[in-house]
Amino acid sequence: MKITQAFTFEAAHRLPHVPAAHKCHRIHGHSYRIELQLEGEVDPNTGFVVDFFDVEKVFGPVIEQLDHHTLNEIPGLENPTAENIAVWIWEQIKPLVGRMRSVKVFETPFCWAEYDGKR
Ligand SMILES: Nc1nc2c(c(=O)[nH]1)N=C([C@H](O)[C@H](O)COP(=O)(O)OP(=O)(O)OP(=O)(O)O)CN2
Numbered sequence: 474m475k476i477t478q479a480f481t482f483e484a485a486h487r488l489p490h491v492p493a494a495h496k497c498h499r500i501h502g503h504s505y506r507i508e509l510q511l512e513g514e515v516d517p518n519t520g521f522v523v524d525f526f527d528v529e530k531v532f533g534p535v536i537e538q539l540d541h542h543t544l545n546e547i548p549g550l551e552n553p554t555a556e557n558i559a560v561w562i563w564e565q566i567k568p569l570v571g572r573m574r575s576v577k578v579f580e581t582p583f584c585w586a587e588y589d590g591k592r
């Protein structure tokens with residue numbers, strides 16, 4: 474069984490490795506959406522794969538590090554592409570990794586990166 478929990482945050486960033494003429498070289502903001510997908514057996518007693526509240530307990534402090542921050546200033550996110558944010562989040566949520574299947578990072582409703590632990 475797979476379950477997915479979504480989170481949102483607002484943040485600024487710039488992409489330092491694109492050409493200076495690329496618009497994303499300049500600082501700008503996104504309303505990011507994160508989707509965490511977990512997989513496992515349904516506990517016959519609780520009816521849960523993982524309690525969404527427990528996911529929130531692990532992921533809440535991670536979102537706090539990102540929300541209303543300039544992502545480039547966060548160690549490990551000096552080049553904050555959607556791809557790199559997805560890997561960074563994966564590495565932050567080690568307590569859930571046994572059940573984690575993928576992290577999706579949406580920069581817009583139409584553009585996202587998905588990481589499943591494999592490059
Ligand atoms: N593979 C990737 N390509 C790009 C990334 C990325 O993370 N991975 N990021 C960007 C920029 O962050 C850019 O801000 C993305 O915004 P964009 O898709 O252009 O969204 P807009 O809302 O600005 O789109 P408009 O069409 O201009 O409204 C670029 N590429």
Ligand SMILES: [Zn+2]
Nearest residue numbers: 486497501503
């Ligand atoms: Zn951007």
